[in-house]
Amino acid sequence: MSEVAVVAISVAKPGFEEQLREAMVGIVGPTRKEQGALQYDLHRDLKEPRRFVFVERWESETALAAHAGSAHIAAYREATAQWVEHFEIRVVTKIA
Template structure:
């Protein structure tokens, strides 16, 4: 069995882009959760920095994440926020 893959995506909206980035992020949640390889897909906002969003994701494995990254809803998200935010993605494997 493949080890689940955890993804922590930190998205920081550029000034004035907060509402648009949030809307785009909220829109991708339902179809992402419906994907077969998705175990968890949660959107959070930083209480101290409202322009900073954190997406906590868990996938059945790297293949499931690659499938997610090829979906129309993910590609639309990238197009919508690519120039409106800075994005940092960490991929983690659970040790214990």
């Protein structure tokens, strides 16, 4: 299987920026320890501070699927559901 990359964008509801940021920072460590995780970095938009961007690289789609089904991601989703105004995820593969 080939490596996949992910760009995941979350926009916090007004007033929930710091709660969402803290929750996101909290999943970085456990995720980086997952089997197949090659890169898992959290960024914040300089011009739109409510917008957070994860840039991820995974060994395979199987590794990404395991991550999506992990206990810490399920707990994160449940805890932050009311704080997120918009969520978008793109799974891509490098071509050049």
